[in-house]
Amino acid sequence: MLILIKENAQQMSLEAAQQVASQIKLKPDSVIGFATGSTPLAMYKELIKMHKEDGLDFSKITSFNLDEYVELPPSHPESYHYFMWENLFKHININPSNVHIPMGMAGNIDAFCDWYEEKIKSYGGIDLQILGIGGNGHIAFNEPGSSLGSRTRIKTLGLKTRLDNSRFFSNLDEVPKYAITMGVGTIMEAKKLLLLANGINKADAIKATVEGPIMAKYPATIVQLHRYATIIIDNEAASKLEGEYIDK
Numbered sequence: 001m002l003i004l005i006k007e008n009a010q011q012m013s014l015e016a017a018q019q020v021a022s023q024i025k026l027k028p029d030s031v032i033g034f035a036t037g038s039t040p041l042a043m044y045k046e047l048i049k050m051h052k053e054d055g056l057d058f059s060k061i062t063s064f065n066l067d068e069y070v071e072l073p074p075s076h077p078e079s080y081h082y083f084m085w086e087n088l089f090k091h092i093n094i095n096p097s098n099v100h101i102p103m104g105m106a107g108n109i110d111a112f113c114d115w116y117e118e119k120i121k122s123y124g125g126i127d128l129q130i131l132g133i134g135g136n137g138h139i140a141f142n143e144p145g146s147s148l149g150s151r152t153r154i155k156t157l158g159l160k161t162r163l164d165n166s167r168f169f170s171n172l173d174e175v176p177k178y179a180i181t182m183g184v185g186t187i188m189e190a191k192k193l194l195l196l197a198n199g200i201n202k203a204d205a206i207k208a209t210v211e212g213p214i215m216a217k218y219p220a221t222i223v224q225l226h227r228y229a230t231i232i233i234d235n236e237a238a239s240k241l242e243g244e245y246i247d248k
């Protein structure tokens with residue numbers, strides 16, 4: 001794992017955007033795994049700026065998103081479809097037919113999940129997967145206790161995750177109880193991982209992920225086994241780490 005500790009969330013986002021841009025320049029038809037949540041927002045703003053000001057070309061990339069709430073239509077402002085189009089896709093030149101986001105409204109969710117896995121494989125796998133991390137150590141919606149070999153499937157969201165995400169809804173009851181998520185095993189097959197975290201409320205999860213034992217209780221700890229995982233965090237998220245890491 002390469003651990004990069006940045007001064008603040010803005011520096012974290014800039015570094016992450018530069019790494020995504022390098023991947024796209026190196027391989028214009030890269031398959032990129034995108035994440036939602038508040039963490040990657042500033043990175044997406046940087047990527048939009050790179051597209052508008054420097055001509056960063058997204059026209060040949062293919063995207064696969066990590067997860068989506070079950071039973072929220074794509075038009076719902078809190079759906080991850082809506083998030084991705086509002087915060088990134090509509091501002092860049094991605095080909096809409098190259099965009100893949102789990103369909104929370106799928107009639108047969110199990111069949112959809114199998115299709116999603118096959119689709120990822122058909123593109124030769126994900127070149128670079130962007131990840132946030134939950135305060136409880138989840139990656140995508142792989143909640144504590146998720147099988148470390150799991151594939152794309154439906155998951156029940158834990159109360160901590162629903163409480164964390166209730167800030168986007170008018171009350172807790174409105175937060176969906178289920179989501180479709182890439183599995184931990186699916187994520188681990190990406191050729192490179194880029195995990196981002198900022199803020200003091202991520203410090204425990206980052207401590208467990210970087211320095212704790214690998215365990216299903218903190219699904220993010222599995223990234224210790226990935227050959228090419230980069231973790232970019234700010235000083236606050238890094239504040240509980242004991243080891244010496246690159247501080248730049």
Ligand code: PGA
Pocket residue numbers: 036037038039040132133134135138139140
């Ligand atoms: P956040 O969510 O970026 O909104 O903190 C991250 C996650 O739950 O994976």
